Amino acid sequence: METRKFDLKGKRPLIISGPCSAETEEQTLETCRRLAATGAVDVLRAGIWKPRTKPGSFEGVGLPGLSWMAEAKKETGLPIATEVANAKHVEGALEFGVDLLWIGARTTVNPFSVQDIADALRGVDVPVLVKNPMNPDLDLWMGAVQRLQKVGIEKVGLIHRGFSSFGLSKYRNNPMWPLAIEMKMRMPDVPMIGDPSHITGKRELLKEVAQECADLNYDGLIMESHICPDKAWSDAAQQVVPEELAELVRSIVWRKPQVDKPEFQMSLDELRSQIDQYDAELFTLLSKRMDVAEKIGEIKRDNEVMILQSSRWEDVVKRVMANAEDLKLSREFMSILLNSIHMESISRQNKVMNAKK
Incomplete structure (x- = not known):
């Protein structure tokens, strides 16, 4: 054959x-x-x-x-x-x-x-x-x-x-x-x-x-x-x-990448506009959070306290994860997001604490 x-x-x-x-x-x-x-x-x-x-x-x-x-x-x-x-x-x-x-x-x-x-x-x-x-x-x-x-x-x-x-x-x-x-x-x-x-x-x-x-x-x-x-x-x-x-x-359903329907595009554009607005608010809040993290770094620096406070971070994770189900967010996503936020906070505090005077 x-x-x-x-x-x-x-x-x-x-x-x-x-x-x-x-x-x-x-x-x-x-x-x-x-x-x-x-x-x-x-x-x-x-x-x-x-x-x-x-x-x-x-x-x-x-x-x-x-x-x-x-x-x-x-x-x-x-x-x-x-x-x-x-x-x-x-x-x-x-x-x-x-x-x-x-x-x-x-x-x-x-x-x-x-x-x-x-x-x-x-x-x-x-x-x-x-x-x-x-x-x-x-x-x-x-x-x-x-x-x-x-x-x-x-x-x-x-x-x-x-x-x-x-x-x-x-x-x-x-x-x-x-x-x-x-x-x-x-x-x-x-x-x-x-x-x-x-x-x-x-x-x-x-x-x-x-x-x-x-x-x-x-x-x-x-x-x-x-x-x-x-x-x-x-x-x-x-x-x-x-x-x-x-x-x-x-x-398995193999869906189309796009459809040529005006009503589809209008609905999509409206929802994407909402997402853009939420993104703007979300990252503004994250920026404010990092500003607070830097201030914490200044206090730790002035008192010669180490950056990583494991017990505090464990409390934060426990508190946030407890709300995962109510927020309808997967624990895997929450874990990844929290770890990313934590690492950025540590990085900000590290720069503050080790900045050249």
């Missing part, structure tokens, strides 16, 4: 799916066949080399898995994709006719590895997606894309898979949506693909996060599917069977 052509910018949404890992020939081919039969998937994916945290874990089947994916491509006519972490991986993937490559989060974090991959791809016409680094560093993410572009790779895209964070969270990797939005603003011409599987780490949250990606105008999704998810050799909790994957994909 002839392979279906695809372009990173040619279809919205672009749906990429397949098993987290190619485990056996039967598992890989059956998953791909069933995904193709749903008609909901544009590109088949499978992990061939798996970077694992601890030695002894399943680290992928290697080259045999590429031959299975090549067979899946032949049978279904769908393009195939896999992750590469070094030049040797690139060489193997291209040899077996892989149509789309992606660079994983553990590789994006290392500029030497990204450059190694870029050099191996010099002169090759193949689309490459770049996952965000594990740590929330947009410059590192941008740098990886730019290294590929510098060697002539024109078809480059982004994958938002969430960021590692310390402590308990409902997500496996915190999406940190504002960072992804900032990245889209920095590179507006580069397609963004959402990765609900790795953001959530659990299948029951996939639809919620996939819809969020659609609402933020992402260009597609990359999600994991397995014929028997609970017995998967890697990331079992975040995979679904092909038919469930298709049902989930079809349930």
Whole structure:
């Protein structure tokens, strides 16, 4: 069967799916066949080399898995994709006719590895997606894309898979949506693909996060599917069977960026005017708050008292957080906002206390 052509910018949404890992020939081919039969998937994916945290874990089947994916491509006519972490991986993937490559989060974090991959791809016409680094560093993410572009790779895209964070969270990797939005603003011409599987780490949250990606105008999704998810050799909790994957994909609402209706624009303009007014009032209040913080800094300076007063700040956080539900603001948002205000207050007091006389 002839392979279906695809372009990173040619279809919205672009749906990429397949098993987290190619485990056996039967598992890989059956998953791909069933995904193709749903008609909901544009590109088949499978992990061939798996970077694992601890030695002894399943680290992928290697080259045999590429031959299975090549067979899946032949049978279904769908393009195939896999992750590469070094030049040797690139060489193997291209040899077996892989149509789309992606660079994983553990590789994006290392500029030497990204450059190694870029050099191996010099002169090759193949689309490459770049996952965000594990740590929330947009410059590192941008740098990886730019290294590929510098060697002539024109078809480059982004994958938002969430960021590692310390402590308990409902997500496996915190999406940190504002960072992804900032990245889209920095590179507006580069397609963004959402990765609900790795953001959530659990299948029951996939639809919620996939819809969020659609609402933020992402260009597609990359999600994991397995014929028997609970017995998967890697990331079992975040995979679904092909038919469930298709049902989930079809349930996502992909909204229009704009509509040409005068009444829509008038309503929008009116509400945005209200937001502009509230913003002006909000930042005026924040400015006044920082003026008070500077005065506190002067008092601390004159009495030789340290800036950070942990017990006082704990009281502030407790008091404000107690009102989060009544204010209809999420605790996550309140925490981020409070920390930003606190750091700015500390910075203002530090300047006052250490100003040269």
